[in-house]
Amino acid sequence: MQHYNQAIWDDTETEGYEPLLSEKGLEEFHIEDSALPDDLTRDTVTLPELSEPELARHYTRLSQMNYGIDSGPYPLGSCTMKYNPKFTEDIAALPSVSVHPDRDGDNVQGTLEVYYELQEYLSQIGGMDAVTLQPPAGAAGEFTGILVAKAYHEHNGTGEQRTEVIVPASAHGTNFASAALAGYDVVELPADDDGRVDLDALSSAVGESTSALMLTNPNTLGLFERDIEEIASIVHDSGGLLYYDGANLNALLGRARPGDMGFDVMHYNVHKTFATPHGGGGPGAGPIGVSEELAPFLPTPQVRKVDNKYELFEPKRTIGKVHGSMGNWLVLLKTHAYICRLGADGLQDTSAKAVLNANYLASQIDLEIPFGPFHHEFVASAETDAGDFAKRMLDYGAHPPTTKWPEIVSEALMTEPTEAESKESLDQLAAAFNAVAADSDEALESAPERTSARRIDQTKAARDPRLSWHRLDT
Numbered sequence: 001m002q003h004y005n006q007a008i009w010d011d012t013e014t015e016g017y018e019p020l021l022s023e024k025g026l027e028e029f030h031i032e033d034s035a036l037p038d039d040l041t042r043d044t045v046t047l048p049e050l051s052e053p054e055l056a057r058h059y060t061r062l063s064q065m066n067y068g069i070d071s072g073p074y075p076l077g078s079c080t081m082k083y084n085p086k087f088t089e090d091i092a093a094l095p096s097v098s099v100h101p102d103r104d105g106d107n108v109q110g111t112l113e114v115y116y117e118l119q120e121y122l123s124q125i126g127g128m129d130a131v132t133l134q135p136p137a138g139a140a141g142e143f144t145g146i147l148v149a150k151a152y153h154e155h156n157g158t159g160e161q162r163t164e165v166i167v168p169a170s171a172h173g174t175n176f177a178s179a180a181l182a183g184y185d186v187v188e189l190p191a192d193d194d195g196r197v198d199l200d201a202l203s204s205a206v207g208e209s210t211s212a213l214m215l216t217n218p219n220t221l222g223l224f225e226r227d228i229e230e231i232a233s234i235v236h237d238s239g240g241l242l243y244y245d246g247a248n249l250n251a252l253l254g255r256a257r258p259g260d261m262g263f264d265v266m267h268y269n270v271h272k273t274f275a276t277p278h279g280g281g282g283p284g285a286g287p288i289g290v291s292e293e294l295a296p297f298l299p300t301p302q303v304r305k306v307d308n309k310y311e312l313f314e315p316k317r318t319i320g321k322v323h324g325s326m327g328n329w330l331v332l333l334k335t336h337a338y339i340c341r342l343g344a345d346g347l348q349d350t351s352a353k354a355v356l357n358a359n360y361l362a363s364q365i366d367l368e369i370p371f372g373p374f375h376h377e378f379v380a381s382a383e384t385d386a387g388d389f390a391k392r393m394l395d396y397g398a399h400p401p402t403t404k405w406p407e408i409v410s411e412a413l414m415t416e417p418t419e420a421e422s423k424e425s426l427d428q429l430a431a432a433f434n435a436v437a438a439d440s441d442e443a444l445e446s447a448p449e450r451t452s453a454r455r456i457d458q459t460k461a462a463r464d465p466r467l468s469w470h471r472l473d474t
């Protein structure tokens, strides 16, 4: 069993927190000649003056008061918080890869080649006919994909009639938001008794007003929608489109493709499925893939290869631009590097391990886990307040799972170990779950005890934020 004490760097002079760099010592510097006009420049500037060791220790201390994927497992269900290999960071840090977004296509052929190849790789991985790399997050990809679906229906003259998007109750909140933001009425679909799409409910929800069904497969309970072909024909027979939320694609890599299941449009969360540290709002990338019929509506510009040269072009009926340049370039570059390093066999190995790890971990935990067998994640019931359970896990050096969602399981602990964890690390994670399950109610209610920040008021932090580096509890 692993025990954990997070560092607390208290400083009595600053009332108990690691001082800011500016609090460690400021110095006024004079600015010599500047090439800029006088009215745009200052004569002096005040900056912290510190030695390199002081600086290094400051950031190291802050990192010791934090927890990240480099500290231990991070089984936050649905988010795929896996370890990100450092070689992708090295590639993104090469000075030669940063080019100005407005440079002419002729002298950024190497950059366009990477964009083009990544469009091709993602098309192959998803079984889609065309890909845009522009959307800067999964949610932005959803929004873009729904706008593409809308433009398609409008072009076919059924835009006014198709006013609804159907979303299963277990879907990620962004699905509901993306459809609503695109101007649709959202119809929520209940799950059946085994946690999958209820076909009868789907048949009665689908009709002439259906623009699309948004589906996550495997769904957020970690279950593969085994009736996917029937689901696809119900939706297609009514003239609706099938949207695939690709956040869980690490469960299927190299084994099954959304395009082959009948999906017309999908997004890829490349920061989840491939590599880029994410969380806290970014940065990410949410490319979308579409079928041939939808390709003319994709955002502009796209990259194509003509006579061994790469060039930008505008799809015929484009919905316009969804990003200032062509997407989050460095995130896309890391994705490209990761796919090249792993190759087809490596990607297939990823999905095997993601699924094996989730099922192994589920088998080692002394909690009720309905449904199964699972793909890349499972949802256990905490059998007590899932929020308290999660806080107590911190004391055992484990980042907690996602809590209280999906609501199909009461006091849900949605757990995704990811393919990156070894058996030893999964065993430690299971030991943390089991230690918490055996702990007293009092221990759970007063947790966490051994972290640098104790329990914070999460509602207040969201509704009434006071952004400060000060420890407000002292």
Ligand SMILES: *Cc1c(COP(=O)(O)O)cnc(C)c1O
Binding pocket: 078, 079, 137, 138, 139, 140, 171, 172, 174, 175, 216, 220, 245, 247, 248, 269, 284, 286
């Ligand atoms: C993470 C996630 C999203 C949203 O993706 P972001 O990149 O965070 O915007 C959508 N659907 C599911 C199922 C997810 O897990």
